Amino acid sequence: MNIAVVGAGYWGPNLARNFRSSDAWNLAAICDLDIERARRVAEAVGGAPVTTQLADVLADPLIDAIAIATPAGTHQRIALAAFDAGKHVMVEKPLASSRAAGSEMVRRAEERGLVLMADHTYCYTPAVLKIRELIADGFLGDILFVDSVRINLGLIQPDVDVFWDLAPHDLSIMDFVLPGGLDVESVAAHGSDPLRTGKSCVGYLAMPLARGAMAHVHVNWLSPTKIRQMVIGGTQRTLVWDDLNPQQRVSVYDRGVDIAEVSKATTTDARSAHISYRLGDTWAPALPEGEALAGVAAEFAAAIRDGRPARTSGDAGLRVLSVLEAAAASLQGSGAPQSMTAPIAA
Template identity: 85%
Template sequence: MNDRLNIAVVGAGYWGPNLARNFRNNPAWNLAAICDLDLARARGVAESVGGAPVTGDLGDVLRDPLIDAVAIATPARTHHPIVMAALNAGKHVIVEKPLADSHESGTQMVRRAAEQGLVLMADHTYCYTPAVLKIRELIAEGFLGDILFVDSVRINLGLIQPDVDVFWDLAPHDLAIMDFVLPGGLDVTSVSAHGADPLRTGKSCIGYLAMPLAGGAVAHVHVNWLSPTKIRQMVIGGTKRTLVWDDLNPQQRVSVYDRGVDIAEVSKSTTADARAANISYRLGDTWAPALPEGEALANVATEFAAAIRDGRPARTSGEAGLRVLSVLEAATGSLVGAGAPQLMGAAAL
């Protein structure tokens, strides 16, 4: 017990209980406190995980020298002040997506963590699912070949958020996955966004992102709060094979298709149609890798502890969170410009 790290969960609303449960059950951690302005809600979460100290004062957590880290599950607009206070108090931090409500705020957080020698981790939970970990592995070993396109759909009915549009609510998941699995991360050259608000809520409820990637590939994300059906799917096409991730299909979350278009080296002098001579279609087998069962947040908790103990950045680091924020801010700028592409500069710290 003495070599466990002590963590406090800040925020006992929607996501906080899941964090509390996983840190409570992880052998690397001791759940030292749950902090929320609503003490009754904090007590409810504490009781649901078998008991933990509760407080309504963040200062109690930050002043406690025995607490090594904090997990922040509060609205995005509050992330910057809470994270900065925690880092200034010498605490390692894991923070719910998105990292912050602006790239500027996120940059300040990442810089302060580096200055303090502390781990700042983005809770990009999907990246730690067995399916996405397998996708990352397959792409890294070249099983798909060079990536040609990524097409992602994340649609469902509700919940319409009071403080953010559908891009900031749903797209961070898909952007974080792309950043995690693509070689070199989310290397976007420009962002075009089109949104619609047919219910007149004052924010986009339906959205489309188009993003050329470095190297000539392209990525597309469709997000929607108004769809009567729920879809969580990503298609990643490569020069060798194409992969489909369907998060709502527990029997076959990942499928790999040996199907695609080949550009063959054929003598153009032997055919009247040079384009047809160079194009062939490949129709091969479909393969579904076996995936272990396991809760993603358990892997998140384990990775956070490992990064702290090893003195290294987490696999979903603050820098990864900044890359996602860069795309979201560019999408907002594109919306203002009626879908005009927003060029991406280097996200320098």
């Protein structure tokens, strides 16, 4: 199939490179308002037609799909025009600049019978795919908590705060690996702007999940150390994902707390339940090598061929947007928890 990459800035070159190398795709065009930037990307991937005119891309009957790598505020406009032109669409994170805009994108794709895919790249890494598999197989048991940290001395974005910049990665991973997706009951957000930039540079999200579990996300642009880590605790085992440890990205610990069942016939006091600590082995599953974006490109093609939603669909993008908007409302309310509306089905 033929695909055009729209946007040749930060992420567009990575998309162009992976679509160029994919057996499922032919890189038919690179579109950017800066023609020289588009030419540089085209040359870097071995050549491709370049243009500044999105209308020409959308009018080309030979182009089957577009991949959008432009600022979030432009995603809705470009995606809706693409759907009206009969093109399938993949969009880098976040899906849109608001849940309302994302909802309209999902609705239009469904009306046209086209695929809308969120480029939640981390979900296609070998590590996260293994985490999804282990949780789906019940290897961790029932999920009790998720604790995620994404901090570094990073670029302070001019248009979004640290929540919108970094948290979509962690939220999309949770949505991908947890049974039922990102089923959040409420969101409480606390942010800090010590540099007086006008937006939060340090942030914390607390989210009660369905069935009594708890999720917590810490994001930070100001940390001198870089950490990309998620801990997922279950009733049977606990998993640690360390994205910066290439030798052992995923570790599974057979350690935890066991609470023995106490018969109601003998006591009505839950505090009398016997608590024991389980200290078992640690296991690191072998992971295949592979670039995540290659998996993204392959999944986009497979979803189109099979006429099915992508594994990271528009609905997945909406669930992430819902949490981000609730976090923004919580920040405005001095950290007061924001109740979520009915979740979108996974």
